Amino acid sequence: MVAGLTLSERRLALVILTLLGLTGLAMAAGGRGDLMGVHGFIVLLFSLGVAWAVMAGFYAPEPGEERLSRYYDDPTRFGIVLTMAWAVFGMFFGVWVAALLAWPELTFVDQAWASFGRLRPVHTTGIIFGFGGNALIATSLHVLQRTTRARLPDQLSPWFVIIGYNLFCVLAVSGYFMGITQSKEYAEPEWYADIWLVVVWVVYFLIYIRTLQRRQEPHIYVANWYYMAFILVVAVLHIVNNLALPISFAAARSYPLYSGVQDAMVQWWYGHNAVAFFLTAGFLGMMYYYMPKRAERPIFSYRLSIISFWGITFFYMWAGSHHLHYTALPQWVQTLGMTFSIMLLVPSWSSAGNALATLNGAWHKVRDDATLRFMMVAAVFYGISTFEGSFMAIRAVNSLSHYTDWTVGHVHAGALGWVAMITFGSIYALVPWMWKQKTMYSPRLVEAHFWLALTGTVIYVFAMWNSGIIQGLMWRTYTDSGTLAYSFIDSLVAMHPYYIARTVGGLFFLAGAVVGAYNVAMTIRLSRQEGVRRDSAADVPVPHEPAVAAQPGE
Amino acid sequence: MELDHNAFVAFAKSWGLFYLIAFSIAVLVYVFWPSNRKRFDRAKKSILDDDDRPGKGPGKGPGER
Numbered sequence: 001m002v003a004g005l006t007l008s009e010r011r012l013a014l015v016i017l018t019l020l021g022l023t024g025l026a027m028a029a030g031g032r033g034d035l036m037g038v039h040g041f042i043v044l045l046f047s048l049g050v051a052w053a054v055m056a057g058f059y060a061p062e063p064g065e066e067r068l069s070r071y072y073d074d075p076t077r078f079g080i081v082l083t084m085a086w087a088v089f090g091m092f093f094g095v096w097v098a099a100l101l102a103w104p105e106l107t108f109v110d111q112a113w114a115s116f117g118r119l120r121p122v123h124t125t126g127i128i129f130g131f132g133g134n135a136l137i138a139t140s141l142h143v144l145q146r147t148t149r150a151r152l153p154d155q156l157s158p159w160f161v162i163i164g165y166n167l168f169c170v171l172a173v174s175g176y177f178m179g180i181t182q183s184k185e186y187a188e189p190e191w192y193a194d195i196w197l198v199v200v201w202v203v204y205f206l207i208y209i210r211t212l213q214r215r216q217e218p219h220i221y222v223a224n225w226y227y228m229a230f231i232l233v234v235a236v237l238h239i240v241n242n243l244a245l246p247i248s249f250a251a252a253r254s255y256p257l258y259s260g261v262q263d264a265m266v267q268w269w270y271g272h273n274a275v276a277f278f279l280t281a282g283f284l285g286m287m288y289y290y291m292p293k294r295a296e297r298p299i300f301s302y303r304l305s306i307i308s309f310w311g312i313t314f315f316y317m318w319a320g321s322h323h324l325h326y327t328a329l330p331q332w333v334q335t336l337g338m339t340f341s342i343m344l345l346v347p348s349w350s351s352a353g354n355a356l357a358t359l360n361g362a363w364h365k366v367r368d369d370a371t372l373r374f375m376m377v378a379a380v381f382y383g384i385s386t387f388e389g390s391f392m393a394i395r396a397v398n399s400l401s402h403y404t405d406w407t408v409g410h411v412h413a414g415a416l417g418w419v420a421m422i423t424f425g426s427i428y429a430l431v432p433w434m435w436k437q438k439t440m441y442s443p444r445l446v447e448a449h450f451w452l453a454l455t456g457t458v459i460y461v462f463a464m465w466n467s468g469i470i471q472g473l474m475w476r477t478y479t480d481s482g483t484l485a486y487s488f489i490d491s492l493v494a495m496h497p498y499y500i501a502r503t504v505g506g507l508f509f510l511a512g513a514v515v516g517a518y519n520v521a522m523t524i525r526l527s528r529q530e531g532v533r534r535d536s537a538a539d540v541p542v543p544h545e546p547a548v549a550a551q552p553g554e
Numbered sequence: 555m556e557l558d559h560n561a562f563v564a565f566a567k568s569w570g571l572f573y574l575i576a577f578s579i580a581v582l583v584y585v586f587w588p589s590n591r592k593r594f595d596r597a598k599k600s601i602l603d604d605d606d607r608p609g610k611g612p613g614k615g616p617g618e619r
Contacts, residue, residue: 071608145608219594222597293601293602310577
């Protein structure tokens with residue numbers, strides 16, 4: 001991998017790593033009385049580890065000028081591997097926290113690090129930022145080059161982004177285990193990790209802009225618009241929501257600039273737009289590229305894709321306040337959020353419909369090819385969960401659903417059904433292409449993964465729908481004398497079977513991800529064994545025939 | 555006029571509506587502008603090319619320049 005860098009880039013990499021290592025050393029020294037010290041050592045070791053890898057390859061021959069006639073895919077390959085690793089990690093912790101709700105004693109005899117409050121952000125960060133973020137970075141660098149027909153501007157900055165981003169994820173997750181959190185949902189990492197992410201993110205955006213400047217296509221393909229909206233808006237959200245004052249430069253703790261209902265509003269403006277721009281816009285970019293590519297059919301309506309892009313971009317911004325119905329937030333702000341959430345159904349269903357209409361005429365491929373089926377099911381779940389989201393944002397519905405497992409079910413219909421399915425579909429399309437194989441190592445295992453994932457999602461979502469609605473109803477049932485009919489503990493007991501079902505659903509999904517990771521690993525191994533020269537002169541990606549698996553109904 | 559909370563609310567409630575409508579019209583005009591049809595069609599189809607190399611110059615595909 002270092003062999004792909006020019007000599008000056010290798011030097012620059014070492015300079016950056018030295019600075020990073022010194023920062024880690026300073027954090028370790030200054031924060032020695034604080035948990036920040038531990039993070040200092042992690043940063044230091046991380047920098048040393050990466051620097052060791054750079055130095056090991058420092059004297060490898062430089063890449064020649066002919067590299068410029070090819071796309072630069074090493075960071076994408078690295079990102080795919082990290083994506084699968086984070087998937088298994090994040091989903092494992094998901095199953096664990098699910099099990100903790102059913103069997104609260106699963107904490108290794110009351111270990112603080114294994115308590116629900118610490119493991120839960122490990123799960124959400126592992127999935128959203130670890131799995132989702134790496135998938136977005138890896139695919140975006142691939143899509144960007146193909147759709148602009150331009151190579152990335154240099155070799156170093158994509159590595160900076162992907163390695164730097166994973167350092168952020170490591171700091172986040174290791175911090176939760178130790179108890180470092182700023183207690184903002186999906187924005188738990190403390191100030192120094194947040195600042196580091198801003199640096200990484202700016203470089204990421206610059207890669208996009210620099211490549212677009214050098215594009216060889218007159219028009220910027222719609223997938224790039226979605227990816228760019230993802231990068232740009234996440235930067236804005238991240239900076240605004242994380243404005244905080246550390247108690248000292250040598251301590252992890254910080255206090256947000258906002259307080260009270262303003263803090264809540266900023267948090268959910270961030271929280272909902274993280275769903276919109278991290279978990280939706282970027283993955284729509286994935287869908288708009290890999291689905292037509294895999295189905296070998298152009299997108300049904302290109303114009304519709306542009307209209308839904310601007311619809312999503314401008315409507316989502318205002319929807320966050322639906323998280324704060326019946327709170328101290330002014331009524332009109334709540335209503336604004338509710339209205340925009342309902343309006344969002346238009347662009348959301350335009351995208352979902354556009355995707356399904358693209359497959360219209362290729363249903364035989366969907367039947368035979370599990371990879372395409374992953375994408376089809378993702379589009380269906382995208383349609384379902386956006387409808388559900390708009391519905392739940394209505395104040396009256398929210399009075400039943402809020403604070404119940406229905407919300408959890410909704411989130412997972414989106415995360416498992418949409419985000420993970422489109423990611424796995426895209427990865428199965430991308431891996432043979434990146435490692436110059438005809439198909440995945442085993443199309444049958446792709447098939448197995450598909451059914452494990454779908455079964456898991458359905459079990460999970462149905463369990464949470466049932467559980468959430470029962471919970472909501474129990475909390476608002478009154479007796480004739482006007483008192484609550486059920487105590488909280490009654491509702492908790494009623495949840496128990498659903499919590500077990502949810503754990504089982506999650507286990508199915510995790511099993512699918514493990515199968516997927518094995519399949520990706522074996523495909524890479526196959527490519528190495530065959531001694532396929534990855535950047536071989538072969539121009540064309542090995543044409544990806546739909547992987548035919550033995551399926552009934554042929 | 556003093557710029558207090560109420561002034562912001564009034565501004566958001568009135569002009570917020572108009573700028574979103576104006577913006578929607580602008581997007582629709584862009585999308586349906588006749589001369590943009592060619593570049594959209596090209597963008598839609600060109601991703602399906604199997605050519606996996608960076609381009610040599612702008613607009614070498616069919617129907618464009």
